[in-house]
Amino acid sequence: MDTREKILEVKHLKQYFNVGKKDEVRAVDDVSFDIYKGETFGLVGESGSGKTTTGRAIIRLLDPTDGQVIFNGRDVASLKSKSDMMKFRREMQMIFQDPYASLNPRMKVKDIVAEGIDIHHLAKNDQDRTNQVEDLLETVGLNRDHSSRYPVEFSGGQRQRIGIARALAVQPDFIIADEPISALDVSIQAQVVNLLKDLQEKTGLTYLFIAHDLSMVKYISDRIGVMHYGKILEIGPAEEVYNHPLHLYTKSLVSAVPQPDPEFERNRRQVVYDSSPEFDDKKRQMVEITPQHFVRASEDEIETYKKRATEEGLTVL
Amino acid sequence: MENADENILEVKNLTIDFHTYAGTVKAIRDVSFHLKKGETLAIVGESGSGKTVTTKTIMGLLANNAEVVEGTVKYHGKNVLEMSEKELENMRGKDIAEIFQDPMTSLDPTMRIGRQIAEPLQIHKGYSREKANKQALEMLKLVGITNAEERINDYPHQFSGGMRQRIVIAIALVCYPEILIADEPTTALDVTIQAQILDLMKELQEKISTSIIFITHDLGVVAGMADRVAVMYAGKIVEYGTVDEIFYNPQHPYTWGLLNSMPTLDTRKGKLESIPGTPPDLLDPPTGDPFAARNPYAMKIDEQKEPPFFKVSDTHYAATWLLHPDAPHVDPPDAIKHRQEVYAERLKKGTINLGHIHSTGKTSFGADNDDAIGE
Numbered sequence: 001m002d003t004r005e006k007i008l009e010v011k012h013l014k015q016y017f018n019v020g021k022k023d024e025v026r027a028v029d030d031v032s033f034d035i036y037k038g039e040t041f042g043l044v045g046e047s048g049s050g051k052t053t054t055g056r057a058i059i060r061l062l063d064p065t066d067g068q069v070i071f072n073g074r075d076v077a078s079l080k081s082k083s084d085m086m087k088f089r090r091e092m093q094m095i096f097q098d099p100y101a102s103l104n105p106r107m108k109v110k111d112i113v114a115e116g117i118d119i120h121h122l123a124k125n126d127q128d129r130t131n132q133v134e135d136l137l138e139t140v141g142l143n144r145d146h147s148s149r150y151p152v153e154f155s156g157g158q159r160q161r162i163g164i165a166r167a168l169a170v171q172p173d174f175i176i177a178d179e180p181i182s183a184l185d186v187s188i189q190a191q192v193v194n195l196l197k198d199l200q201e202k203t204g205l206t207y208l209f210i211a212h213d214l215s216m217v218k219y220i221s222d223r224i225g226v227m228h229y230g231k232i233l234e235i236g237p238a239e240e241v242y243n244h245p246l247h248l249y250t251k252s253l254v255s256a257v258p259q260p261d262p263e264f265e266r267n268r269r270q271v272v273y274d275s276s277p278e279f280d281d282k283k284r285q286m287v288e289i290t291p292q293h294f295v296r297a298s299e300d301e302i303e304t305y306k307k308r309a310t311e312e313g314l315t316v317l
Numbered sequence: 318m319e320n321a322d323e324n325i326l327e328v329k330n331l332t333i334d335f336h337t338y339a340g341t342v343k344a345i346r347d348v349s350f351h352l353k354k355g356e357t358l359a360i361v362g363e364s365g366s367g368k369t370v371t372t373k374t375i376m377g378l379l380a381n382n383a384e385v386v387e388g389t390v391k392y393h394g395k396n397v398l399e400m401s402e403k404e405l406e407n408m409r410g411k412d413i414a415e416i417f418q419d420p421m422t423s424l425d426p427t428m429r430i431g432r433q434i435a436e437p438l439q440i441h442k443g444y445s446r447e448k449a450n451k452q453a454l455e456m457l458k459l460v461g462i463t464n465a466e467e468r469i470n471d472y473p474h475q476f477s478g479g480m481r482q483r484i485v486i487a488i489a490l491v492c493y494p495e496i497l498i499a500d501e502p503t504t505a506l507d508v509t510i511q512a513q514i515l516d517l518m519k520e521l522q523e524k525i526s527t528s529i530i531f532i533t534h535d536l537g538v539v540a541g542m543a544d545r546v547a548v549m550y551a552g553k554i555v556e557y558g559t560v561d562e563i564f565y566n567p568q569h570p571y572t573w574g575l576l577n578s579m580p581t582l583d584t585r586k587g588k589l590e591s592i593p594g595t596p597p598d599l600l601d602p603p604t605g606d607p608f609a610a611r612n613p614y615a616m617k618i619d620e621q622k623e624p625p626f627f628k629v630s631d632t633h634y635a636a637t638w639l640l641h642p643d644a645p646h647v648d649p650p651d652a653i654k655h656r657q658e659v660y661a662e663r664l665k666k667g668t669i670n671l672g673h674i675h676s677t678g679k680t681s682f683g684a685d686n687d688d689a690i691g692e
Contacts, residue, residue: 046507047478155595156364185363186534190578190591197588212507215537219580219589256512258537260579262560263659265541270512 004036007174007206008058013067015050015057027053029230030067032286035174040200040207042221042238044214044253050230051210055176058208059092060085071174090120093167097179099159103151109162110147113137116170136165140195157188164195176208181216193220214257218242223292226250229278235286236293244312246295246305249273290314325495325528326352326375331388333370333379340600344370346552348388352496357522357529359539359560361575362549363596368532371549372498374398375530376415377405392496411441414489418501420481424473431457431469434487441492456487459524460517479510486517493525500532515542536579540564545632548572551597551607558633565660568627568635570612573653590650606638614639614647 015028028050035041045051057064060076069076071092079085093116096102103112110133114123123129134144140161151159160180167175177196181189193216199205211217217224221238226249234247245251252273259265282298289295289305293314297305306316333345345367352358360368373379375390377397390397392413400408417423425433434456435449444452450469457465460483473481482502489497499518503511515538522529531542539546540560547557548571556569567573577590594611597603603610609619618624618638627640638644648654 046509157595186536187363187574187578187592188595190589191593194588194591214508215580252509256508258508258512258515258535258541260536260540260564260576262540262564263663265537268541270516273509 004039006034007037007072008035008208009068009070010034010054010058011068011070013054013057013069014065015053015062016065019065026230028057028064031227031230031232032067033225033232033235035206035208037173037206038200038204039222040209040220042217042224043208043210043227044212044217044224045227046212046253049227051212051227052178054227055094055178055208055210059094059176060088086120090116090170091172092174092176093170093172095160095163095167095175095177095180098183099156099163100183102163103159105151107150108147109137109149109151109154112151112162113147113165113169116166120170122170132169133165136168137162139168139199140165141191155188156184157191160184160188160192161195164192164199168199172205174206174208176210178210179212180209182211182213189216196220214242214253215259226253229275231278231296232286233296234294236290240290240293240314244309244314246289246293246308246312249275288317290316323354324351325354325393327389327391328371328375329389329391331371331374331390332386333374334384334386335380336382336384342599343602344383344552344599345374346602348549348552348554350547350554350557352528352530354495354528355522355526356544357531357542359531359533359543359546360549361533361536361539361546363534365596365599366549367552368549369500372415372500372530372532375496375498376409376413378409407441410437410489410494411492412494413496413498414492414494415498415500416482416485416489416502419505420478420485421505423485424481426473429470429472430476430484434484434491437488437492453487453491456491457484459521460484460487460490461513462487479506479514482506482510482514483517486514486521490521490525490527494527496530497522497527498530498532501534502531503538504533504535511538518542536564536575548575551602552599553607553636555608555637556635558629558635561660562630562633565656565663566629566633567649567653567656568629568633568640569608569637570614570639570649571608572635573649574611576656577650577652590652606636616644 010031010033013028013031017025017027031054043051043054053062056062058069064077071088076088079088113133113136114129117123117129117132123132133147137144137146142158142161151162154162181192184192196207197220200207209217209220218238223236224238224241225232226234226241226247228249234241234245234250241250242254245254252271255269255271284296284298286294287297287302289309295305309316329349331345331348335342335344348371350358360371362368375397377400385398431450431453434453438444438449438452439446454465454469457469462468462480462483476484503514506514518529533539543560545557545559546563547554548563548569549555550571556563556567556572563572567576574592578592580589592611597607597610605621606619606624609615612619616638624636624638626634626636628634639647
């Protein structure tokens with residue numbers, strides 16, 4: 001397992017707002033996880049759980065309060081010079097949630113997509129720039145002649161494709177996709193998810209996929225991390241976390257996902273989660289319960305989780 | 318509950334155009350459906366398919382540039398489209414109430430929530446302020462707001478999204494409406510909160526036997542809420558039936574596509590079946606089947622002639638030429654075949670659930686098109 005190369009290591013990341021004031025918010029509180037090269041890591045949680053803040057801290061749209069983000073062997077927080085920052089921004093890109101708000105309505109599609117190309121001087125001349133843009137549009141399933149149009153002329157799904165083309169323009173290794181499909185219709189969601197998967201197969205991209213839709217996250221991700229109140233509660237292989245959740249919060253989250261199956265829905269039992277144990281001031285850390293499957297637990301809880309894993313038919317470490 | 322089989326709402330041949338600068342948008346094209354007492358009808362479809370316009374018509378809330386070209390919306394036999402503004406005002410909120418999609422914008426930010434819940438009682442039922450406030454408190458407790466006595470004087474911004482949606486539900490239900498229209502009521506909420514709100518709606522529906530028209534694009538939610546389902550595409554209903562018929566024995570390729578594009582519990586890695594392309598432009602709807610351009614099963618006739626409703630069962634109709642007796646047999650996608658096998662097995666075992674509404678024979682849903690079968 002550990003032969004895989006880590007592209008990103010997040011270590012004890014903390015992102016507080018209003019530090020030291022009465023209304024201090026610990027949006028991300030001691031979060032650690034690794035992402036391997038070429039995989040998709042899904043980060044799920046409810047609104048306010050800190051998943052988006054985590055993504056923003058990783059790409060340094062925010063300056064973390066504490067902790068480390070190590071990307072390709074370098075600490076992102078230590079990047080000071082402009083050229084280092086430029087290089088970093090080329091390697092890591094972001095796809096945003098709202099395809100309506102994330103494209104400048106006054107810019108033509110070709111200029112939106114080529115903005116990164118221009119900033120990083122990736123085009124030899126105008127012809128090369130046009131070619132690159134048109135190739136990108138084709139890659140994401142749009143037409144070459146769409147490049148001279150404005151964002152208003154496109155539907156939500158098409159706009160999200162433009163956003164993806166823009167992220168791809170600088171040939172990044174790593175893309176943070178922050179709820180890239182939640183604003184789209186069901187039939188279009190599948191198109192965009194398939195596109196992201198295709199791109200990954202072709203170019204070996206690594207994704208951090210942030211979403212609240214657990215069924216879609218399970219489908220696209222290799223591994224899943226579950227966030228709640230700024231902390232990661234469970235990390236593991238996607239299928240295992242979804243089908244055999246160990247933490248009670250994950251259980252409640254999975255049980256709340258509606259399935260397109262009336263018979264299943266009629267017999268659905270929702271698990272109610274009581275979050276009070278999270279605040280009992282016990283020292284907790286991520287403990288590996290089954291291979292590669294971690295749960296945030298205190299010393300005395302480890303046995304409970306191991307027992308639960310055995311009951312689920314998993315091989316306990 | 319005197320007559321459980323009575324249609325409290327009947328929409329017939331509804332056709333609505335919107336006049337815009339770009340031209341005439343044919344938003345609703347010949348839509349018919351009915352609603353019985355106590356049942357939940359889900360209308361599913363993509364954005365722009367006309368779900369919301371349909372319900373706005375029922376509420377008499379159409380925009381100024383809308384024109385009802387044809388059709389009737391009958392509430393207890395009375396045509397809503399011919400009602401005066403006064404009659405509409407009497408009906409809205411009292412007989413037919415609506416829960417809107419966005420709990421952040423559908424409450425008045427400057428008004429205490431208790432007043433917002435009590436207001437319809439004073440207006441529609443002529444309650445005194447005191448009596449209305451008392452009932453508002455009861456309602457607030459019913460929708461599960463803790464410390465209701467203290468919180469009744471709070472403002473909307475003091476509540477979370479899920480709590481606000483509970484308040485919106487309290488306002489909609491405080492007059493015990495006969496029909497509740499829920500337009501994507503949980504789309505803006507987290508899954509765990511969504512599950513709570515849906516359970517709450519089901520519970521309240523049983524208590525006050527309201528009929529619900531539930532609009533959503535989330536088929537998972539539909540599976541849990543609906544007794545019957547109507548699938549809309551490009552301003553038309555393309556398939557309707559009981560929830561089991563739609564989920565286990567779908568007939569229209571668009572319904573297949575919708576069901577296939579959602580990962581289910583047993584979807585393995587691999588590709589999701591997506592529906593290619595985008596919905597047609599309703600400024601200039603295509604002739605023939607509007608879904609033809611995105612339909613891998615489309616035949617020549619789909620581009621020439623619009624399919625009528627073909628009968629699958631007494632409660633199940635679908636508008637696709639594939640059901641024509643002369644149509645070649647096609648194999649639906651594997652996942653759909655699997656669903657149909659499950660359905661066949663359950664039909665054999667007799668464990669099929671028809672919902673709590675047992676339709677007796679004919680439905681008014683597209684009944685006019687029966688003759689077209691086998692034409």
